[in-house]
Amino acid sequence: MSVAIAPAVVVERSVPMAGAVELVVYHPPSAAAVNPGQFFQLAVGAPRTILRRPYSAAWSDAASGRVGFIFNVVGAGSAWLSQRDEGSELDLLGPLGRGFELDGDRPAVCIAGGLGIAVFLGVVQALVARGRKVTMLQGARMSAQLLPADRLPGADVRTATDDGSRGHHGSVVDLISSHFPPTFTGERQGGGIDLFACGPTPMLQSMIGLAQRHAVPLSSIQVALETPMGCGVGTCLGCAAPRREGGYLLTCQDGPCVRADRIDWDRMEDQFHG
Ligand SMILES: Cc1cc2nc3c(=O)[nH]c(=O)nc-3n(C[C@H](O)[C@H](O)[C@H](O)COP(=O)(O)OP(=O)(O)OC[C@H]3O[C@@H](n4cnc5c(N)ncnc54)[C@H](O)[C@@H]3O)c2cc1C
Ligand code: FES
Numbered sequence: 001m002s003v004a005i006a007p008a009v010v011v012e013r014s015v016p017m018a019g020a021v022e023l024v025v026y027h028p029p030s031a032a033a034v035n036p037g038q039f040f041q042l043a044v045g046a047p048r049t050i051l052r053r054p055y056s057a058a059w060s061d062a063a064s065g066r067v068g069f070i071f072n073v074v075g076a077g078s079a080w081l082s083q084r085d086e087g088s089e090l091d092l093l094g095p096l097g098r099g100f101e102l103d104g105d106r107p108a109v110c111i112a113g114g115l116g117i118a119v120f121l122g123v124v125q126a127l128v129a130r131g132r133k134v135t136m137l138q139g140a141r142m143s144a145q146l147l148p149a150d151r152l153p154g155a156d157v158r159t160a161t162d163d164g165s166r167g168h169h170g171s172v173v174d175l176i177s178s179h180f181p182p183t184f185t186g187e188r189q190g191g192g193i194d195l196f197a198c199g200p201t202p203m204l205q206s207m208i209g210l211a212q213r214h215a216v217p218l219s220s221i222q223v224a225l226e227t228p229m230g231c232g233v234g235t236c237l238g239c240a241a242p243r244r245e246g247g248y249l250l251t252c253q254d255g256p257c258v259r260a261d262r263i264d265w266d267r268m269e270d271q272f273h274g
Contacts, residue, residue, distance in 0.1 A: 009090070017145055020071065020118075024066050030094065030095060031060045033095055035100075037123060038096060038097050042081060043091035043093070044077040046077055047076070048076065056069075057094075067092075071115065097251070098258070101222065103130065104132070108196060111195065112138050113200055114140060114199055116200070120198065135179070136157045139203075143165035146166060160174065172199075173207045176210060180211065205265050211260075217261070224257050225251045225257075225263075231252070243264060
């Protein structure tokens, strides 16, 4: 794995869905090196921000040397990033951490809550390229905040919104139920699905609870964890996540993509949403 601090150039800025910004940067070494689910630490120049900010590579294209990032504005760092114009330089550290394990031949079901969808453009592309059947379950507060399905070519996209403005009226986790019973039956026969998830911790906990009630093995579920991060490279211990067997793992090194059976979900805290 090659990790570098590198000045990249912003070549495109757009609004992929309401409340989100997409920055496309040109940096061929990063575009060639990144695996879906890995992240970069982006340097931000906003006043009183010292630490870099972690962002998943939403997608990458080695042929054009481009990497895309999709994010929402929650504070000073993301506000600064959202104002980068075409032609401005962006300092990337990465790619960092472990991406998803994508090989396999079982159907893949991806589930994203809110900005968790950001990581799935590259994941879906890589799964489809492996010839896997892909279902993408996407949840948002309202219709305008859903990533358009044409950004996820090859996937069967199902949606859920909190306000019922598109798709299922309620949590995106409700949409997995229809995948679980056959999975359980299929698992016994050697079939089943692989589940890939990213979203707020309460959403992940609700999904894990449902999986356990359906006796779905947590080893068949991979999650992209989101914890606060300082260094991004294993030295500050700021990204600790509780391990099932006790102690902690480091999200920046052991993750962010981990098998769900490695985490103690009862001790996992939502550090962002109160
Ligand atoms: C591995 C990893 C990958 C990530 N990938 C993405 C991504 O692809 N797209 C994306 O939009 N975000 C992503 N994030 C979250 C992103 O790093 C934070 O939103 C960002 O660091 C916030 O920086 P800031 O300076 O704008 O806000 P800060 O000033 O650091 O925080 C401002 C406020 O926002 C809250 N906040 C901070 N982070 C989050 C969060 N993740 N969710 C909700 N509230 C938050 C803080 O608690 C605080 O109240 C990722 C995080 C990790 C660990
Ligand atoms: S972010 Fe510093 S150890 Fe993980």
